[in-house]
Amino acid sequence: xxxxxxxxxxxxxxxxxxxxxxxxxxxxxxxxxxxxxxxxxxxxxxxxxxxxxxxxxxxxxxxxxxxxxxxxxxxxxx
Amino acid sequence: xxxxxxxxxxxxxxxxxxxxxxxxxxxxxxxxxxxxxxxxxxxxxxxxxxxxxxxxxxxxxxxxxxxxxxxxxxxxxxxxxxxxxxxxxxxxxxxxxxxxxxxxxxxxxxxxxxxxxxxxxxxxxxxxxxxxxxxxxxxxxxxxxxxxxxxxxxxxxxxxxxxxxxxxxxxxxxxxxxxxxxxxxxxxxxxxxxxxxxxxxxxxxxxxxxxxxxxxxxxxxxxxxxxxxxxxxxxxxxxxxxxxxxxxxxxxxxxxxxxxxxxxxxxxxxxxxxxxxxxxxxxxxxxxxxxxxxxxxxxxxxxxxxxxxxxxxxxxxxxxxxxxxxxxxxxxxxxxxxxxxxxxxxxxxxxxxxxxxxxxxxxxxxxxxxxxxxxxxxxxxxxx
Numbered sequence: 001x002x003x004x005x006x007x008x009x010x011x012x013x014x015x016x017x018x019x020x021x022x023x024x025x026x027x028x029x030x031x032x033x034x035x036x037x038x039x040x041x042x043x044x045x046x047x048x049x050x051x052x053x054x055x056x057x058x059x060x061x062x063x064x065x066x067x068x069x070x071x072x073x074x075x076x077x078x
Numbered sequence: 079x080x081x082x083x084x085x086x087x088x089x090x091x092x093x094x095x096x097x098x099x100x101x102x103x104x105x106x107x108x109x110x111x112x113x114x115x116x117x118x119x120x121x122x123x124x125x126x127x128x129x130x131x132x133x134x135x136x137x138x139x140x141x142x143x144x145x146x147x148x149x150x151x152x153x154x155x156x157x158x159x160x161x162x163x164x165x166x167x168x169x170x171x172x173x174x175x176x177x178x179x180x181x182x183x184x185x186x187x188x189x190x191x192x193x194x195x196x197x198x199x200x201x202x203x204x205x206x207x208x209x210x211x212x213x214x215x216x217x218x219x220x221x222x223x224x225x226x227x228x229x230x231x232x233x234x235x236x237x238x239x240x241x242x243x244x245x246x247x248x249x250x251x252x253x254x255x256x257x258x259x260x261x262x263x264x265x266x267x268x269x270x271x272x273x274x275x276x277x278x279x280x281x282x283x284x285x286x287x288x289x290x291x292x293x294x295x296x297x298x299x300x301x302x303x304x305x306x307x308x309x310x311x312x313x314x315x316x317x318x319x320x321x322x323x324x325x326x327x328x329x330x331x332x333x334x335x336x337x338x339x340x341x342x343x344x345x346x347x348x349x350x351x352x353x354x355x356x357x358x359x360x361x362x363x364x365x366x367x368x369x370x371x372x373x374x375x376x377x378x379x380x381x382x383x384x385x386x387x388x389x390x391x392x393x394x395x396x397x398x399x400x401x402x403x404x405x406x407x408x409x410x411x412x413x414x415x416x417x418x419x420x421x422x423x424x425x426x427x428x429x430x431x432x433x434x435x436x437x438x439x440x441x442x443x444x445x446x447x448x449x450x451x452x453x454x455x456x457x458x459x460x461x462x
Binding site: 014015016019020023024042043045046047049050051053054055 | 362
């Protein structure tokens with residue numbers, strides 16, 4: 001997997017905070033760039049892809065961070 | 079009686095959790111509570127009178143649901159009817175096979191029974207749903223008719239959280255001999271039961287009957303075997319001394335609701351369409367469930383960046399009682415398995431469900447209040 005442009009550490013944060021962080025910081029990467037949301041809240045598994053669908057970004061998929069935390073990767077479309 | 083024409087009081091928009099008691103039920107409940115006290119299985123006059131009232135309740139319920147009276151059993155709840163119905167089907171078919179096939183968006187009463195079945199050594203196949211919450215009929219039929227023999231399939235008439243109507247009749251037709259448990263708790267009284275099921279469950283307080291009454295329907299000739307200890311009552315499916323006045327009240331409410339159904343469904347369907355349309359105009363809100371093939375009285379939507387509990391609390395403060403499938407502020411509860419199975423946003427979720435008495439004016443007041451609440455809470459969350 002190619003390195004992402006921005007990693008958001010959302011460990012310990014409950015929904016909807018990981019998605020709020022993602023929305024607030026996606027603009028820091030250029031169009032086509034990627035953001036990884038590392039979140040242990042189970043709702044993120046559904047809510048990050050749903051956010052991408054609602055906001056017109058691309059959900060790349062889930063990988064696992066080194067400590068086992070799920071990492072949800074998003075590509076900024078515009 | 080409630081006065082629906084007065085100034086804005088609290089507006090109850092959570093009928094899918096429990097519909098207010100119908101006046102016909104209240105009347106029957108009071109009359110029967112005064113008149114009936116004996117055990118319906120006793121041979122004395124008071125016992126015979128109680129039996130007569132129970133039989134009347136059964137006959138009226140059967141007529142409203144389009145079944146035979148001897149197919150109706152009153153249970154202590156809809157959940158209990160689901161447990162009893164599904165476990166009884168699995169037991170009756172134990173020699174045929176051990177596979178249970180369920181939809182992923184079923185009520186927890188079904189999914190918990192499935193877990194119970196797994197713990198007892200049975201196999202469970204959970205079939206996914208589409209973006210509207212409708213079960214994948216092809217996958218469900220394949221799971222039930224290919225591979226190890228299937229004991230039973232469980233499918234809801236309509237989804238309790240998002241309202242989407244399930245393709246029950248189509249699935250049942252394609253299942254052949256595999257029996258289907260229909261969880262009709264969300265729709266019974268509001269919509270006619272679909273065709274093709276073997277066992278069905280319903281809940282009286284969801285149609286305006288009293289709480290504490292569920293209905294188990296078992297088709298004549300079904301291979302259903304009591305999964306619990308059977309007591310010595312006349313009817314093997316009942317568990318203990320029936321709540322006779324409540325059963326009569328449940329039946330009275332059902333009769334009244336079914337008689338008013340055509341008008342209620344048309345009115346509620348239009349009001350919900352109005353809500354769906356208005357809510358969809360609020361930025362970053364996902365209105366979920368099938369827009370047409372749905373329960374008439376229910377709509378669910380999710381608001382980006384908000385937590386469901388704050389929405390419920392803030393709307394309650396303004397006088398609107400709604401439900402939420404979100405579990406944002408709790409670290410132990412998982413978000414709604416229905417929304418997750420649909421791939422819908424699980425946070426910021428609100429379910430609005432109309433009672434038979436909900437007025438257009440109440441709906442308009444809610445639709446005026448909601449965008450302001452969403453904007454205010456988003457501003458507090460630092461989004462806006």
